[in-house]
Amino acid sequence: MNFELVSLKLQVRPNDLDSLGHVNNATVLEYLETGRWDWLKYHNLQGKKSIFPVVARIEVNYRKEIIQENVVINTKLEEAKEPSHYQANFWQSIEIIKQGNPLVAIEARIKVVFIDSRERTLRTLQDFLEGSNE
Secondary structure (H helix, E strand, O other), X not given: OOOOOEEEEEEOOHHHEOXXXXXXHHHHXXXXXXXXXXHHHXXXXXXXXXXXXXXXXXXXXXXXXXOOOEXXXXXXXXXXXXXXXXXXXXXXXXXXXXXXXXEEEEEEEEEEEEEEOOOOEEEOHHHHHHOXXX
């Protein structure tokens, strides 16, 4: 598999901020999910009606605060160190721009598994990639 890194630019909204004036941690998870859905759409993998990727594990490193500004969400599929037919790993970052330079504010690793929505069973990555748009 060879999938490109996808970057999505978002504007932080006032309601994304907490009482300290920076983006709430739960909102960061929503940004990361938006980035993954954009990655799926870019690679024409969105719209599989019966098999869906579901987050099984997420590890987030909060490096810098995000205030009300533009952010860039970068998403790529990582090469598996040990092959697994039932999961995939994404690497994601959220960048902010300070003095014209991009800085990584958030870095995350996300493990997804694939679930058949009708049968409620685990499916393989290959099943997901070959899934039909019924």
